[in-house]
Amino acid sequence: MTKQFVDHVRLSDDERRLVILDQTLLPNSRTYIELDTAEEMYEAIKSLRVRGAPALGIFAGFAMYVLSLGYEKSVFMDRFRQDAEYLCSSRPTAVNLSRALKRMTAAAEKSGGDLTALRRECQAILDEDIAMCTAISRYGLSLLKDGSTVLTHCNAGPIATSRYGTAIGPVIMAAERGMHVGAYCDETRPLLQGARLTAWELMNAGVDVTLICDNMSASVMAQGKIDICFVGCDRVAANGDTANKIGTSLVAIAAKHYGIPFYVLGPTSSIDLDCRSGRDIVIEQRDGEEISKLWYSRPMAPEGVRCYNPAFDVTDSSLISGIITEKGICRPPYDESLRSLFR
Numbered sequence: 139m140t141k142q143f144v145d146h147v148r149l150s151d152d153e154r155r156l157v158i159l160d161q162t163l164l165p166n167s168r169t170y171i172e173l174d175t176a177e178e179m180y181e182a183i184k185s186l187r188v189r190g191a192p193a194l195g196i197f198a199g200f201a202m203y204v205l206s207l208g209y210e211k212s213v214f215m216d217r218f219r220q221d222a223e224y225l226c227s228s229r230p231t232a233v234n235l236s237r238a239l240k241r242m243t244a245a246a247e248k249s250g251g252d253l254t255a256l257r258r259e260c261q262a263i264l265d266e267d268i269a270m271c272t273a274i275s276r277y278g279l280s281l282l283k284d285g286s287t288v289l290t291h292c293n294a295g296p297i298a299t300s301r302y303g304t305a306i307g308p309v310i311m312a313a314e315r316g317m318h319v320g321a322y323c324d325e326t327r328p329l330l331q332g333a334r335l336t337a338w339e340l341m342n343a344g345v346d347v348t349l350i351c352d353n354m355s356a357s358v359m360a361q362g363k364i365d366i367c368f369v370g371c372d373r374v375a376a377n378g379d380t381a382n383k384i385g386t387s388l389v390a391i392a393a394k395h396y397g398i399p400f401y402v403l404g405p406t407s408s409i410d411l412d413c414r415s416g417r418d419i420v421i422e423q424r425d426g427e428e429i430s431k432l433w434y435s436r437p438m439a440p441e442g443v444r445c446y447n448p449a450f451d452v453t454d455s456s457l458i459s460g461i462i463t464e465k466g467i468c469r470p471p472y473d474e475s476l477r478s479l480f481r
């Protein structure tokens with residue numbers, strides 16, 4: 139029987155609004171919300187109601203289509219560019235957001251604001267992501283055996299993408315095929331994407347998953363519980379340096395120490411050859427209260443303490459065993475292998 143998939147970022151039935159699964163309510167409530175203004179869309183990205191690099195690209199495509207339905211012909215391109223720039227300013231690190239907004243702007247310019255062309259373009263962004271995530275998951279699966287255990291960080295599953303996801307796509311695909319592949323997932327402080335989202339997705343997929351705190355990954359590696367690490371990515375620089383959720387580089391450093399292969403999984407839409415290295419990647423800074431107060435009924439840090447809350451870090455390419463894309467597995471030297479993907 140063919141598995142039925144639900145699109146967590148999609149158009150409403152009348153195609154006039156954007157519908158998203160509100161990820162901030164998971165795992166306690168599976169609620170879909172509808173958006174039709176640029177302000178609501180900006181807020182949804184900023185507050186991580188929609189998140190995950192590929193999902194942000196899909197969201198941006200549908201968002202620009204919905205917004206363009208309300209533009210007057212005489213000011214169409216001005217309004218289009220203004221809203222695209224506004225949405226782009228919501229979060230800086232994941233390249234998929236700015237890339238999809240540029241792609242929709244180019245389609246609007248080329249077609250002279252033709253709504254049919256824009257509808258086609260946003261659908262193409264979703265369809266391409268489905269194909270890419272499925273291919274990435276197959277390549278990742280080729281590295282797993284029956285009985286393997288994967289460690290992952292943050293959330294790079296179906297809700298962060300279109301279908302299987304990237305980093306946990308191979309694990310979900312393995313479960314579908316009746317293989318026994320286990321997973322450990324880090325909580326991922328401060329926003330708990332691992333605990334709230336990855337653990338939920340893997341349990342729904344019937345995967346044997348164990349949740350650990352972020353500071354436990356070296357310990358489970360030392361105990362021989364982990365065979366391989368799979369993480370997603372928000373932007374991969376030309377030299378292979380990879381921005382992903384804060385804490386990813388700690389997992390990579392520990393994996394190197396314990397001789398455990400560490401793979402980054404992501405579509406080519408997350409590779410940015412314009413960034414020569416990780417130093418060119420802008421890291422989003424978020425409100426310190428996400429650390430001190432957000433999940434607690436009482437503050438868990440002294441009032442007024444300075445908090446430093448970068449949302450991402452950059453894993454040095456020397457720590458990465460391979461970068462798994464829809465076109466295959468890139469190996470070092472990444473300057474060459476990543477560039478060859480675009481030839």
Ligand code: MRU
Nearest residue numbers: 189190191294298370371382383
């Ligand atoms: O702040 P987030 O939750 O948007 O961060 C997401 C990640 O770091 C993911 O690992 C990345 O976007 C890949 S999603 C396939």
